[in-house]
Amino acid sequence: MKTYFLGNGLKSGESTGHLIIDSFADKKFSSFSCLVAFASPSGVTGLSEAIQNSKEHIKEFNVFIGIDQKATSKEALEALLNLDIGTKIYYSKTPVIFHPKIYLFEGENSRIIIGSSNLTRRGLFHNIESSLVVEFEKSDNEGKEVLNQIHDYFESFFNSTSPNVHLLTTELINDLTESKIIPSEADSKKGKDDEELISEGLISKENFAKINFLFPSIQMQRIHEDFKPKKAIIKNEQRKQTIEVKEIQTDEPTGDGTVDWENKGELCWHKKLTQTDAQRTTKGKTNLVGGIRLSRSDWKDNGKFIEPQTYFRKKIFVDSEWTTGSKEPKEVADVMFKVRALGQDLGLHKLQIKYNPKGDSEQGNFTTAISIGSLSEFFKQYDLEDAEFSLFKPPIGKKEPFFIEIIKGKTISLDEFR
Numbered sequence: 001m002k003t004y005f006l007g008n009g010l011k012s013g014e015s016t017g018h019l020i021i022d023s024f025a026d027k028k029f030s031s032f033s034c035l036v037a038f039a040s041p042s043g044v045t046g047l048s049e050a051i052q053n054s055k056e057h058i059k060e061f062n063v064f065i066g067i068d069q070k071a072t073s074k075e076a077l078e079a080l081l082n083l084d085i086g087t088k089i090y091y092s093k094t095p096v097i098f099h100p101k102i103y104l105f106e107g108e109n110s111r112i113i114i115g116s117s118n119l120t121r122r123g124l125f126h127n128i129e130s131s132l133v134v135e136f137e138k139s140d141n142e143g144k145e146v147l148n149q150i151h152d153y154f155e156s157f158f159n160s161t162s163p164n165v166h167l168l169t170t171e172l173i174n175d176l177t178e179s180k181i182i183p184s185e186a187d188s189k190k191g192k193d194d195e196e197l198i199s200e201g202l203i204s205k206e207n208f209a210k211i212n213f214l215f216p217s218i219q220m221q222r223i224h225e226d227f228k229p230k231k232a233i234i235k236n237e238q239r240k241q242t243i244e245v246k247e248i249q250t251d252e253p254t255g256d257g258t259v260d261w262e263n264k265g266e267l268c269w270h271k272k273l274t275q276t277d278a279q280r281t282t283k284g285k286t287n288l289v290g291g292i293r294l295s296r297s298d299w300k301d302n303g304k305f306i307e308p309q310t311y312f313r314k315k316i317f318v319d320s321e322w323t324t325g326s327k328e329p330k331e332v333a334d335v336m337f338k339v340r341a342l343g344q345d346l347g348l349h350k351l352q353i354k355y356n357p358k359g360d361s362e363q364g365n366f367t368t369a370i371s372i373g374s375l376s377e378f379f380k381q382y383d384l385e386d387a388e389f390s391l392f393k394p395p396i397g398k399k400e401p402f403f404i405e406i407i408k409g410k411t412i413s414l415d416e417f418r
Contacts, residue, residue, distance in 0.1 A: 001136040001143045008117065009128035016103075016117040016131050017124030021047065023105045024054040030107035033062035035154060037099045038071040040120035041185065044079040047119075051083055061085035064157050064165065065119070066098035067182050074184045077173050087168040090157070091181065091215040095262045101131075102150065110147055111135045164215050172214075178204070179211045209388055209407045216267045261340065264403040265393030268316055269306070271297035275385045291354070291371040292389065312368040313355045316391070319399060320353065331355040339375065341406035342382060348401060349374050370404075384408070 008015045023029060024047070032054070063085055065072060080087040090098045101123075103113040115131025117123040136143025156162035166172060176182045271277065277293045294312050301311065313331070320333035333353045339346040352371040372379050384406065392403035 001134065001140050003132065003134050006113070006115070006131045006133050007128075008124075008130070009126060015125050016113065016115065016129060017046075017121075019111075019113065019133065020103055020124065021050045023103075023111055024050040024058070026105070026109075027057045028108040029054075029105040029111070030058055031060040031062075031105070032058050033102075033104040033106070033158075034119070035064045035100045035102045035157065036119045037066040037068070037097070037101060038118040038120060038123075039065050039076040039080065040118075040122075041073065041075040041079050043118070043120040043124060044076055044083070046121055046124070048079070048083060051085065062158060063087040064090055064154075065168075067091050067176065068097035068099075070181075070183045070187075071118075072182060073187075074173060074177050074182050077168060077176075077182065081168050081170065081173070088157070088160075088165050089168055089172065089176075090162070090165050091176075092164050093212060093215065093262070094266075095260075104147070104150065106147070109135065109137050110143060112147060112150070166214060175207060175211060175214070179207045181211060212267075212390070212405075213270065261338070261345075261403070263395040264338070265395055267390060268301075268393050269294065269297065269299050269312075269391040271295070271299065271389055273384055273387050273389050277389075291369045292384075294368045294370065294391075309357075309367045312353075316393070317353055317368075322355070330357055335402060336400040337370075337404050338401045339404045339406075341375075341378070341404070342387075342408055344378075346375060346378060351375070382408075 006014070006016060006019060024032070063080070065077075065080065065087060067077075067089055068091070077087075077089070092098075101115055101117050105111040112134040113131050114134075116129045117127075117131060123129060134143060134146060138144075151158060157165055173182075177184070273292065274295075277295055294308060296308050297306075299306055301315075317333060317335060320335050322331045322333045324331050332355070334350050335353050337349050337351050339349055351373045354369045354371060356367055387406050387408040390405040390407075392405070394400050394402055
């Protein structure tokens with residue numbers, strides 16, 4: 001096994017781009033894979049001739065590209081689509097971003113390039129970048145072990161089981177462009193959040209919902225218990241600056257309405273609300289009776305349809321502080337929620353979760369409901385039947401708040417977008 005350092009930008013000579021082009025021409029390689037955070041039109045088209053010529057001996061392509069931070073443009077994805085190599089996109093609304101830069105050439109020999117170079121002209125040739133290269137023959141067990149570790153870590157990418165990985169198509173490019181997830185090269189509308197884009201009519205609620213369910217939030221990795229960052233609050237008092245340092249708390253909600261939607265946890269339930277779910281008294285009336293029923297839907301947990309009789313009480317809200325009584329409902333818990341409904345951010349609310357095991361026998365699919373409580377004045381103005389209701393877990397490391405998103409618009413079929 002041969003291992004060596006490869007640098008870009010500081011000295012003339014071979015760059016990451018040079019090595020990748022030479023690797024495409026090497027007939028000892030029959031497979032190419034890459035997992036890259038960003039791509040640009042110049043980076044993709046600059047390699048297109050080398051990629052097309054390599055198809056004589058490279059028979060398998062596994063290309064995964066990220067689209068975070070608006071760094072990958074519509075034109076870059078169109079250039080990848082034109083290469084006809086089955087490119088796939090990874091994306092999640094979670095604030096963590098997809099950020100690897102890995103290039104794999106496999107065959108009689110194998111070459112692994114891991115570093116900082118994105119699939120852009122500057123990343124491959126001009127920026128100050130660095131990579132570590134590992135080369136080995138097929139019989140080298142130590143090299144194969146490194147390669148296997150990469151494949152094992154990204155197994156859900158390579159076997160297409162990750163819900164956040166989707167084949168690049170013209171339709172997907174159009175959806176991502178319409179939702180402002182990716183910009184065009186000439187796009188000047190940057191720095192606006194989702195709510196601003198919706199309110200200004202730059203993206204539709206329907207497209208926003210479609211992208212959210214096509215690329216769901218993911219479970220973020222926990223930080224080490226000894227990792228305790230501080231935040232500095234700078235105060236200006238009579239032209240003198242002092243810095244007050246406070247620990248960031250991770251186990252309790254802020255309770256001040258400033259919880260960031262981008263930090264919400266993973267999506268744990270979604271349904272298009274029926275008249276019964278929304279607890280409207282009769283057809284045509286717009287007011288809620290008292291809350292929203294968490295009933296049966298086509299939502300799956302670990303690949304299996306949920307059992308609403310136990311799912312919410314024994315898994316989603318299992319850590320909430322429940323109290324019991326002799327009357328119905330048998331158990332209740334006060335839970336903090338961050339709520340966004342019908343295009344309006346309603347802030348933080350403490351709502352009561354009601355659990356009644358008797359509902360299992362009476363309703364067949366309903367035992368748990370969320371009381372609308374302090375939101376009653378808002379919701380009584382609207383008809384929530386046929387609205388898309390999404391429930392998200394708290395941010396990683398927090399017990400609360402949960403997040404509720406309600407969008408009234410086009411029906412979203414989870415089977416269609418998974």
